[in-house]
Amino acid sequence: MPERKGTLKAIFFDVDDTLYSTSGFAQAARRKSVEAMIRAGLKMQVDECVQELNEVMEELGSNYDRHYDKLLVRISKEKYADVNPAIIIAAGVVAYHHTKFKMLKPYPDVIDVFNILICSPLVLGIITAGLEIKQAEKLIRLKLLDYINPKAIFISDQLAIGKQNTKIYQYACDSMNVAPEHCMYVGDNPVYDIDVPDKLGMITVLNRRSGKYLNVYGKAKPRYIIHNMWDLLEILRRDYALPM
Numbered sequence: 098m099p100e101r102k103g104t105l106k107a108i109f110f111d112v113d114d115t116l117y118s119t120s121g122f123a124q125a126a127r128r129k130s131v132e133a134m135i136r137a138g139l140k141m142q143v144d145e146c147v148q149e150l151n152e153v154m155e156e157l158g159s160n161y162d163r164h165y166d167k168l169l170v171r172i173s174k175e176k177y178a179d180v181n182p183a184i185i186i187a188a189g190v191v192a193y194h195h196t197k198f199k200m201l202k203p204y205p206d207v208i209d210v211f212n213i214l215i216c217s218p219l220v221l222g223i224i225t226a227g228l229e230i231k232q233a234e235k236l237i238r239l240k241l242l243d244y245i246n247p248k249a250i251f252i253s254d255q256l257a258i259g260k261q262n263t264k265i266y267q268y269a270c271d272s273m274n275v276a277p278e279h280c281m282y283v284g285d286n287p288v289y290d291i292d293v294p295d296k297l298g299m300i301t302v303l304n305r306r307s308g309k310y311l312n313v314y315g316k317a318k319p320r321y322i323i324h325n326m327w328d329l330l331e332i333l334r335r336d337y338a339l340p341m
């Protein structure tokens with residue numbers, strides 16, 4: 098019999114760069130949007146414009162809603178002198194969303210492993226940072242709602258608590274009536290996803306797979322490090338004796 102490390106009752110997942118590659122799709126969508134703006138009449142080289150757009154995203158934040166307007170503000174008007182700038186902005190926005198919707202898919206092993214996990218008694222939930230409708234839209238487009246307990250979706254903007262605060266993790270555990278030490282959190286950010294829930298005694302799992310935190314280290318040692326969801330399943334079978 099495998100050694101049982103304790104009772105596990107719930108697993109909460111981060112979304113971005115844990116269940117799908119945020120960084121991969123964002124870069125592809127930005128490039129497609131720039132190509133569309135150039136086709137619409139913007140006189141710039143693709144790489145130069147992508148670089149400018151990356152700076153806009155970086156400086157104004159990913160949840161700002163007028164990146165493309167501000168991109169044109171930053172560059173010389175001569176680069177779009179022959180076209181109504183609204184057409185260039187709209188071309189960029191349409192291409193960005195088109196690419197995003199086409200590419201927004203979970204990692205293939207996420208669905209395979211979720212199909213196994215839903216047969217277990219574990220509560221499967223989400224704790225994610227971001228705007229409430231934007232994060233909810235991702236869950237719908239990723240087609241993950243069949244696997245997630247509908248009462249176990251916690252979004253920072255909706256709760257007005259950030260993931261840098263243990264309160265969001267405590268709130269999620271309390272809402273599901275489970276003690277933090279019986280809950281696992283799986284995320285890619287060593288600080289917000291590991292250091293913070295570690296303070297409550299949650300079982301932390303660092304997903305070293307994609308995204309901007311691959312080379313970031315937090316203060317707390319994650320209980321486990323995984324590279325895909327099959328690794329997680331192996332941990333659940335080995336250390337928590339889940340009958341799967």
Ligand SMILES: [Mg+2]
Pocket residue numbers: 111112113114115284285286
């Ligand atoms: Mg993340």
